[in-house]
Amino acid sequence: MSTVKTSSSPSIAVLGGGPAGAATAIGLARMGYAVILFNTPRRFAAVEGVSDRVAQGLQQAGLEQALATLAPPSPRRVMWGGKESAVNTERLIYRPDFDAALLRDAASHGVEWRDAWVDGWKVEDSGRIAIDFQTTDEAAARLFVDFVVEARGRAAPLSANRVRGVETVSLLQYWHPTTPGEEKAHSAVQSFAAGWAWLAMGTDGRRYLQLTLDVATANLPEKARLGDFCREHLARLELAHAFTAGAEPEGELHARACTPILASGITDQHCIRVGDAAAAGDPLSGNGIFLALSSALQAPAVIHTLLQHPERGVLARDFHFQRLTGLFYRFARIGRDFYAKEDQWPNAPFWQTRRAWPDAEPLHRALTPESVHLARRPVLSHGEIIEAEVVVTPDNPLGIWLLDGIELAPALALVRAVKTAKAARQALAAYLGEPENEVPRNAERLLAWFEEQGWIDFGNAS
Numbered sequence: 302m303s304t305v306k307t308s309s310s311p312s313i314a315v316l317g318g319g320p321a322g323a324a325t326a327i328g329l330a331r332m333g334y335a336v337i338l339f340n341t342p343r344r345f346a347a348v349e350g351v352s353d354r355v356a357q358g359l360q361q362a363g364l365e366q367a368l369a370t371l372a373p374p375s376p377r378r379v380m381w382g383g384k385e386s387a388v389n390t391e392r393l394i395y396r397p398d399f400d401a402a403l404l405r406d407a408a409s410h411g412v413e414w415r416d417a418w419v420d421g422w423k424v425e426d427s428g429r430i431a432i433d434f435q436t437t438d439e440a441a442a443r444l445f446v447d448f449v450v451e452a453r454g455r456a457a458p459l460s461a462n463r464v465r466g467v468e469t470v471s472l473l474q475y476w477h478p479t480t481p482g483e484e485k486a487h488s489a490v491q492s493f494a495a496g497w498a499w500l501a502m503g504t505d506g507r508r509y510l511q512l513t514l515d516v517a518t519a520n521l522p523e524k525a526r527l528g529d530f531c532r533e534h535l536a537r538l539e540l541a542h543a544f545t546a547g548a549e550p551e552g553e554l555h556a557r558a559c560t561p562i563l564a565s566g567i568t569d570q571h572c573i574r575v576g577d578a579a580a581a582g583d584p585l586s587g588n589g590i591f592l593a594l595s596s597a598l599q600a601p602a603v604i605h606t607l608l609q610h611p612e613r614g615v616l617a618r619d620f621h622f623q624r625l626t627g628l629f630y631r632f633a634r635i636g637r638d639f640y641a642k643e644d645q646w647p648n649a650p651f652w653q654t655r656r657a658w659p660d661a662e663p664l665h666r667a668l669t670p671e672s673v674h675l676a677r678r679p680v681l682s683h684g685e686i687i688e689a690e691v692v693v694t695p696d697n698p699l700g701i702w703l704l705d706g707i708e709l710a711p712a713l714a715l716v717r718a719v720k721t722a723k724a725a726r727q728a729l730a731a732y733l734g735e736p737e738n739e740v741p742r743n744a745e746r747l748l749a750w751f752e753e754q755g756w757i758d759f760g761n762a763s
């Protein structure tokens with residue numbers, strides 16, 4: 302991992318302290334950069350659900366205190382396409398606790414953070430960047446830095462020429478039990494003609510009910526009638542009964558915009574976008590935090606390359622953009638295919654539009670040995686972005702560089718240059734430095750792996 306000397310390190314402002322901002326700030330602090338993070342907590346208490354791979358991402362990012370706020374996996378029932386399944390679990394997150402822990406994690410890694418609202422930033426003639434913000438006592442202040450990480454989530458200023466999916470909104474409300482008592486945490490997803498519901502219950506019996514709807518056609522009533530509107534929808538959902546029985550709505554309803562958005566201009570020489578500020582997906586995929594962490598885990602290497610090796614700036618920007626775009630479309634197509642599985646209301650606008658977005662490209666493309674090729678692409682190596690030869694496949698257009706530390710492209714080139722599996726094993730054994738008088742176990746394993754992937758096919762030519 303590359304590091305910079307603290308005394309001469311450029312200062313970096315991270316705007317927004319959600320998972321993306323906190324993880325990027327920690328990654329930069331670990332590299333030795335002076336990092337200041339600005340955050341104002343969000344105004345409502347959201348609940349979200351994540352899979353276990355988010356737990357791994359949080360660990361990797363150094364967000365241990367945030368990880369400790371995740372509830373253990375709890376069962377999730379799904380009613381989709383008229384069929385019920387209960388094979389899944391998810392871990393519920395109470396965002397106020399999670400978000401507060403993210404900031405404590407950042408502070409424990411040496412990130413200076415301010416409870417402040419960012420009004421905006423601009424590049425001065427000197428090349429330095431002025432951040433304008435307001436502290437909690439509403440005093441206006443300005444601070445100069447060398448680089449900005451835009452991590453204000455969906456509240457980040459919108460970029461021009463962004464990709465925008467179908468306009469979507471979620472209405473969410475807490476319900477509390479009329480007779481409090483300990484409950485088993487669980488959640489449920491159910492589709493209906495005008496959208497889908499996500500329903501969650503914590504061990505304290507509090508329920509968090511969320512309806513996701515099409516902005517253009519939901520015919521939302523005025524604010525005062527929204528509560529009744531949600532109650533009427535919930536009353537028609539079989540899986541909602543377990544969440545509304547013995548409970549009453551509490552507090553205000555909140556509307557959360559959740560249209561998928563991919564920003565353009567994700568990186569330039571002054572700023573990088575991470576998390577939802579760069580690519581915000583449809584909540585159906587339940588992958589928002591995963592996507593936010595993915596972008597944040599790679600961002601420090603991109604920033605480091607931009608600042609310390611400007612000659613590789615374009616490469617670093619391409620790396621961040623291509624990876625984020627790839628993930629955004631992958632999750633968008635997974636969402637599209639999941640929407641398409643709901644076929645009970647083929648003419649309802651909610652379903653019609655979503656099963657056709659973002660495109661008709663298949664999620665997976667057929668792979669043949671001929672479709673696999675070698676190319677030069679940006680890769681992340683020891684905390685910076687370099688160019689390397691990688692193996693490009695139809696499902697992996699960004700290329701695969703290493704497997705257990707072995708560079709795959711030169712190995713595949715050697716295998717392709719020979720006619721038999723025996724000759725390929727010998728070539729790989731020499732490449733991997735295996736002694737001639739021993740069985741080339743690693744070469745055999747790698748050759749078998751190439752065959753499993755479908756990258757080579759010697760047929761009967763052993």
Ligand SMILES: Cc1cc2nc3c(=O)[nH]c(=O)nc-3n(C[C@H](O)[C@H](O)[C@H](O)COP(=O)(O)OP(=O)(O)OC[C@H]3O[C@@H](n4cnc5c(N)ncnc54)[C@H](O)[C@@H]3O)c2cc1C
Nearest residue numbers: 317319320321341343349350419454471576577584589590
């Ligand atoms: C309805 C809905 C349901 C969702 N459900 C799930 C789910 O179940 N699972 C999942 O993984 N993801 C879910 N997501 C997505 C998830 O919330 C986001 O992808 C994730 O939080 C993005 O992280 P982030 O760090 O980019 O932004 P955020 O988590 O939004 O963090 C941004 C931070 O910046 C702060 N901020 C904003 N503007 C300013 C400003 N001007 N000055 C200072 N601070 C500011 C905000 O208050 C916030 O603290 C859902 C999203 C929506 C809309």
